[in-house]
Amino acid sequence: MLLILLGVLILHLVILVLLLISTSVNAWTVSSSITTDxxxxxxxxxxxxxxxxxxxxxxxxxxxxLMVLSVLFCLLSLxxxxxxxFTLVKGGRFFFTAIFQIxxxxxxxxxxxxxxxxxxxxxxxxxxxxxxxxxxxxxxxxLVSGLIYIILRKRE
Amino acid sequence: MLTILAxxxxxxxxxxxxxxxxxVIYTGWERHAxxxxxxxxxxxxxxxxxxxEDVTFSWSYRPDGARDSISIFHYTGGAPYVDNKGPFRDxxxxxxxxxxxxxxxxxxxxxxxxxxxxxxxxxxxxxxVGRASSVRLLVFEKxxxxxxxxxxxxxxxxxxxxxxxxxxxxxxRFLVARRVFNLSVSKHGRKGKGKEGSQQRQLWRPxxxxxxPLTS
Numbered sequence: 001m002l003l004i005l006l007g008v009l010i011l012h013l014v015i016l017v018l019l020l021i022s023t024s025v026n027a028w029t030v031s032s033s034i035t036t037d038x039x040x041x042x043x044x045x046x047x048x049x050x051x052x053x054x055x056x057x058x059x060x061x062x063x064x065x066l067m068v069l070s071v072l073f074c075l076l077s078l079x080x081x082x083x084x085x086f087t088l089v090k091g092g093r094f095f096f097t098a099i100f101q102i103x104x105x106x107x108x109x110x111x112x113x114x115x116x117x118x119x120x121x122x123x124x125x126x127x128x129x130x131x132x133x134x135x136x137x138x139x140x141x142x143l144v145s146g147l148i149y150i151i152l153r154k155r156e
Numbered sequence: 157m158l159t160i161l162a163x164x165x166x167x168x169x170x171x172x173x174x175x176x177x178x179x180v181i182y183t184g185w186e187r188h189a190x191x192x193x194x195x196x197x198x199x200x201x202x203x204x205x206x207x208x209e210d211v212t213f214s215w216s217y218r219p220d221g222a223r224d225s226i227s228i229f230h231y232t233g234g235a236p237y238v239d240n241k242g243p244f245r246d247x248x249x250x251x252x253x254x255x256x257x258x259x260x261x262x263x264x265x266x267x268x269x270x271x272x273x274x275x276x277x278x279x280x281x282x283x284x285v286g287r288a289s290s291v292r293l294l295v296f297e298k299x300x301x302x303x304x305x306x307x308x309x310x311x312x313x314x315x316x317x318x319x320x321x322x323x324x325x326x327x328x329r330f331l332v333a334r335r336v337f338n339l340s341v342s343k344h345g346r347k348g349k350g351k352e353g354s355q356q357r358q359l360w361r362p363x364x365x366x367x368x369p370l371t372s
Contacts, residue, residue, distance in 0.1 A: 062306060069311055
């Protein structure tokens with residue numbers, strides 16, 4: 001049983017790290033000289049590395065909010081998991097943890113979808129960066145983790 | 157000695173402020189407006205002297221990218237003179253109150269060509285030394301939302317909803333528990349009172365009283 005517990009905990013931590021990297025690293029859209037993410041558009045020219053704040057449009061602010069919320073909810077579900085580990089009755093299920101984890105996965109999904117649909121047209125040489133891919137990877141992992149928490153029962 | 161000192165200080169106080177007196181003019185720094193809307197450009201000043209009757213306000217306008225500025229408004233001798241030939245003819249109105257040191261103007265029906273810098277210069281004779289103050293006007297088709305407003309709103313709303321749900325959950329639990337407690341208390345209470353009442357009538361004992369010997 002300890003193995004299962006350890007496995008679940010490691011999965012949760014991996015998801016948290018993926019979400020943090022995805023939200024903060026500047027690699028959602030990359031091209032040879034310009035990298036953009038949710039917060040800054042950065043240009044690497046001969047003179048150096050210049051960043052300016054990402055556009056003020058509504059959709060990018062919504063994606064920002066959703067990614068931040070997903071990180072928050074993932075963190076909260078980790079805290080609740082550790083809490084419930086010690087306070088739950090024998091045979092009880094980790095419903096609280098599962099709810100927060102599933103909500104986090106929903107937020108990541110919505111954020112990634114909005115970014116995919118609304119980001120500016122793909123030109124030649126401009127493609128999605130690894131932070132964007134990490135967001136899409138984190139979504140199913142998060143969902144699976146939440147479902148595991150629903151099925152998991154506390155044993156002594 | 158003291159009188160000389162007092163006289164000297166009065167004279168100094170009398171002279172020095174007159175040299176450092178200057179009129180300070182306040183306008184905004186930057187104004188944003190929508191196309192077709194009206195905007196009020198405010199201008200007021202601070203001066204050590206009372207507002208004189210010869211106070212003057214004058215506004216001038218320099219379009220974005222131009223080097224020269226043109227005068228568009230002048231208030232003097234108690235009467236306002238608005239622009240009747242330039243770019244703001246029929247669109248400018250004086251809405252200030254010179255007695256209250258307010259020289260604001262109202263620009264109506266803005267257009268993209270009104271982007272530029274508006275400079276207000278006020279003079280309050282004999283207080284005429286001062287620096288004119290400028291306000292920049294930016295005309296937008298749609299007022300842009302500042303970065304982070306929507307982000308903050310979404311995060312705040314979701315967290316607030318979460319807190320609300322938690323509070324409601326605990327409130328419901330508390331209310332249900334209290335209702336269950338009330339019901340159980342009332343049940344026990346009725347039975348208890350009956351028993352106690354009969355017992356009291358049967359087993360009433362006189363209160364114990366002892367006689368203490370009075371010793372001194």
